[in-house]
Amino acid sequence: MNKKKPTGLGKGIEALFQDNTVDTSKENVVEIKVSQIKPNPYQPRHRFDQKALEDLALSIKNSGVFQPIIVRQPDPEVAAYQLLTGERRLRASKIAQQKLIPAIIRDVNEEQMMEIAVLENLQREDLTTLEEAEAYNMLMTRLDLTQAQVAQRLGKSRPYIANYLRILGLPPEVKEMLEDHKLSMGQARTLLSVNRKPELIKLARKAVAESMTVRQLEQAAAKINGQNGTKKKRVQRKSPFVRASEGQLQEKFGTPVSIVNSTRKKGKGKIEIEYLSTADLNRILALLDVDLD
Numbered sequence: 001m002n003k004k005k006p007t008g009l010g011k012g013i014e015a016l017f018q019d020n021t022v023d024t025s026k027e028n029v030v031e032i033k034v035s036q037i038k039p040n041p042y043q044p045r046h047r048f049d050q051k052a053l054e055d056l057a058l059s060i061k062n063s064g065v066f067q068p069i070i071v072r073q074p075d076p077e078v079a080a081y082q083l084l085t086g087e088r089r090l091r092a093s094k095i096a097q098q099k100l101i102p103a104i105i106r107d108v109n110e111e112q113m114m115e116i117a118v119l120e121n122l123q124r125e126d127l128t129t130l131e132e133a134e135a136y137n138m139l140m141t142r143l144d145l146t147q148a149q150v151a152q153r154l155g156k157s158r159p160y161i162a163n164y165l166r167i168l169g170l171p172p173e174v175k176e177m178l179e180d181h182k183l184s185m186g187q188a189r190t191l192l193s194v195n196r197k198p199e200l201i202k203l204a205r206k207a208v209a210e211s212m213t214v215r216q217l218e219q220a221a222a223k224i225n226g227q228n229g230t231k232k233k234r235v236q237r238k239s240p241f242v243r244a245s246e247g248q249l250q251e252k253f254g255t256p257v258s259i260v261n262s263t264r265k266k267g268k269g270k271i272e273i274e275y276l277s278t279a280d281l282n283r284i285l286a287l288l289d290v291d292l293d
Contacts, residue, residue, distance in 0.1 A: 029068045031100040032081060034093055037071060040083045042114040042142075044135035045121050047128065047179075048091065056088060057095035065089055068102040072113060081105070084113060085120050111143060115153070122154065129185050130178055133164040140165075141283045146254035162256070166192055168280075174204045182208045190217040199224050249273075253284055 069086025083090060084106065093101050108116070118135045121127045127135065139150050147165065151158045167178070167188055174191060177183045183191075187207055194200040203224065207217055238246075242259050249257040253273055261269040275281040 027104050029102050029104055032071070032103050034090070034098055034101050036074075036080050037069075037090060037101075037103075038080045038082050039090075040087070040113065040117050042117040042138065043083075043087060043121075044118055044131050044138065045087065045127055046131060048088065053088065053092050053095060056092035060089070060092050060098060061096040065093060065098075065102055068104050070104045070106055073105060073107050082113070084108065084116055114139065114142060119154065128179055128181075129164070129167060129188070130175055133167045136161050136164055137168060137280060140254055141280065144283070144286075146251055148251055148254070150254075163189060165255070165280075171197055171201055173201055177204055177208055184214070186214040187212070187217055190214055190221055193218075193221045193225070195225055253287060255280065255284065 067086070067089065069089050070084040071081040072084055074081050081103070086103075090101065118139060121135070122132070136147075136150055136154075139145055139153075140147070145153075147161045148158050150156075151161045154161075163185075167175075167185075169192065170178070170188060174183070174188070178185075178188050183204065191200055191204055191207070194203055203217070203220055206212065206220070212220070238259070238261075242261070246257050246259050249259075249271070256274040258272040258274075259269060260272065273284060275284055
């Protein structure tokens with residue numbers, strides 16, 4: 001996998017991306033055919049309010065599009081533009097059967113296009129919890145970044161990014177509950193502490209049915225895991241060297257890493273590297289130069 005030198009989002013991003021709060025009147029706005037615009041392949045947002053789109057379509061039909069969309073230079077192979085920002089306006093224009101739409105054309109590379117797609121939605125808080133987690137995972141896997149690098153480029157803390165990435169390890173049924181806003185981020189994180197998948201799903205259903213709080217979920221999860229206070233698992237104390245080594249490995253692989261010393265034989269142990277999805281596993285294997293093809 002080719003390494004890409006990180007380029008902080010804060011450096012020059014204003015010249016590449018401007019949202020509705022920024023004046024674009026000084027830029028050249030052109031009318032381009034709606035049929036010539038391809039969707040942004042890195043758009044992290046999957047769900048759009050159909051009623052809101054129809055309302056916007058009616059407004060566009062009556063008054064036009066006031067804020068131009070932003071597109072990437074045409075693809076030379078298909079002579080089509082790629083959308084950078086303005087997904088809702090483009091979708092609504094299609095519903096309104098508009099043939100033309102005002103646009104600003106910018107020259108950006110693939111990496112910048114991906115970052116802009118994620119940043120725009122994060123700034124407007126348009127993403128669901130799961131979409132946000134998938135967006136961070138996409139940046140890590142496509143741009144070969146660590147959690148720390150993603151956090152730095154998006155102005156987040158590394159634990160914040162790590163907590164969202166862990167959500168991707170939930171079973172599909174539980175992810176759907178999260179996507180439908182039946183579970184909160186706090187509840188989802190608590191459910192991840194349940195060791196067995198069938199028990200996790202069962203507890204998630206119960207949490208939704210009984211409107212359990214995070215505290216109630218924590219107690220239920222501890223009981224399921226046999227950690228109800230009557231028996232506590234002995235915690236292995238780690239030396240400063242081991243903790244420092246874990247930190248360096250976590251930075252390298254961009255995921256939680258644990259070094260566990262053997263309790264039976266001195267000098268032996270194991271290194272556990274956590275992965276959150278098949279794509280994340282492939283990313284880690286690539287860092288280890290493991291080729292399964």
